[in-house]
Amino acid sequence: MDEPPSAPTSPLPSPSSSVPKSAQSRPKPPQPKQTSQTYQQPLVVIIGGGISGLITASDLLSSGHTNLLILEARPRPGGRINTLSLKTANGVPYNADEGAAWIHGISEDNPMLEYVEEGNVNVVSPVNPWMHPSPTFPLFIGGRTPSQSSVLNGLRQFSILIYAVNMICKAGYGIDGTGMRFISVKEALEVVRREGKEELGIIKVKDMSGESRAVVRFLVHMLELWMGGSLGDLQVEEFGGLRDEGWGELPAEPSFEEYRNVKKKHRPKLYGDFDGPHGTVKGGMGRIVEEVMRREPRLEEKLLLGNVVEEIDYSFEESENIRVKVKGGETYDAALVVNTMPLGCLKNGTVEFRPRLPNWKTEGFKNLKCGKYKKILLEFEEIFWPVDQEIIGLVRITSPVKTKLEKNRIIDIGDKLFLDNLWVKDGIPVIEAVLVGDSARNCEGRSDKDIIRCVLELMKMNMQPELKFGKFVNGHVSRWEEDEFSLGAYSYFGLGATERDIDALRKRIGKGKKGILWAGEATNSEYQGSVHGAIISGHEAAKECQGLLEGEDFIGVDDDAEEKRFWGDFCKAEEVEEEDEL
Helix, strand or coil: CCCCCCCCCCCCCCCCCCCCHHHCCCCCCCCCCCCCCCCCCCCEEEECCEHHHHHHHHHHHHCCCCCEEEECCCCCCECCCCEEEEECCCCCEEEEECCCCEEECCCCCCHHHHCCCHHHEEEEECCCCCCCCCCCCCEEECCECCCHHHHHHHHHHHHHHHHHHHHHHHHCCCCCCCCCCCCEHHHHHHHHHHHCHHHHCCCCHHHCCHHHHHHHHHHHHHHHHHHCCCHHHEEHHHHCCCCCHHHHHCCCCCCHHHHHHHHHHHCCCCCCCCCCCEEEECCCCHHHHHHHHHHCCCHHHHEECCCCEEEEECCCCCCCCEEEEECCCCEEEECEEEECCCHHHHHHCCCEEECCCCHHHHHHHHCEEECCEEEEEEEECCCCCCCCCCEEEEECCCCCCCCHHHHCCCCCCCCEEEEEECHHHHCCCEEEEEEECHHHHCCCCCCHHHHHHHHHHHHHHHHCCCCCCCCEEEEEECCCCCCCCCCCCCEEEECCCCHHHHHHHHCCEEECCEEEEECCHHHCCCCCCCHHHHHHHHHHHHHHHHHHHCCCCCCCCCCHHHHHHHHHHHHHHHHHHHHHHC
């Protein structure tokens, strides 16, 4: 095989670095000053210059509240939105989103569309491509493309499995009497396969063709890609909206037209999505950050880059305000602090809180998880894969006899691979491979060379001999899981988590009209893990700040009595919901 170079030769930076000037190919947003000015006692300090922090600040500035600043640890704004401006080996410029990349629902209801003109959107799929995959997307299984009948039968079995998993969710299967134990998607699938074959029409594994089994395995893998976690970490309740009830109308050997018509008839709006097709932003998601800053030029002077927050003191002992200490000794006193730090940093205890956060707050984010989602950009001398499909799937047919490549694999990255074809939108010979969950976790601490080598090996095993594998030129690996300012890609409900946990994470703490507010994608229960969720949370945080600054009383939860009442109210609410269902 064509071995990758001893080290990636691409000028691609790490997520926490700035893009080299030599690699820039489009205008960048105004670069804010990296030293603090005279802001020692601002009314509002916003921690984090990601999209939620920028939206919060922009809304406050627009409403006349100008005594604020944003502390951003990175040398750039945007947080986990990071569009790299690159060039191929032949000098052709292109952009690639190392972080957030997708618009989940292209419609006027999606707040992202306020910052992106209609002509700057690439429509990729008429529906959610992870949860409702097209029967025509290219799939390579063990070096060959499967037959259409194998793909359609695999899709049918997947639809039945999803329907059965939904029924388990609806019935509360496996949840104990307290209602506080949830089962994972992995457990639910095992239950379905073990107990529900005849009743649901699920074909026994041994009766399915190897190709159809592989199709089902890849479609189940798409669930992991959607959430950013492995099946054992995903709770079945997250997929309660996937009511593929039309599976019963499909014949045992469905045609493409029959499958498409049934799916179209029964396709629901998915939890967390807006209506409309899914797509990407032409030129990269960074254009949204640029547009937010262009519309509110005052953000430039309010945004202080390279300021790493180390401590937030809300004891009100040394100061009448909340005291924020930055690495290097700078201190800011503010009446209100809006904390938009990623969930991974909160879980890791990156910032010290004085006093420590109350138990109800820390319990609130303990069950929430940070997705592990690793992108590997791979440039080849020329394109050798299907040119007209943005999504390509690879599955290795499992065998007790391992190939030489499998025996020599130095990192376990699994046997399935999702590829994003950048040729479709940019006309460049670049593939974006995605590792998620355990596969991404196994790559932590490993070199780009080793990770790229394993990905290329898996691609070869699944694309040859059907395709003549091309010559690899360059590569880059994202490392959001290892980045100290993110420690994960995006949040999701971990096993045992509920909306109560997000409510606890979002709820403000403090006293009087002073305190800490919380924003970011992890604080939005309906749109968690998305850019539009982060934008919505920014608007909500700004509105909350505005109310407090203009005289609204601060309602916080900061003692044991309030903590008990907080959890008690939730228990009562759950009991009422259960009674209503009965």
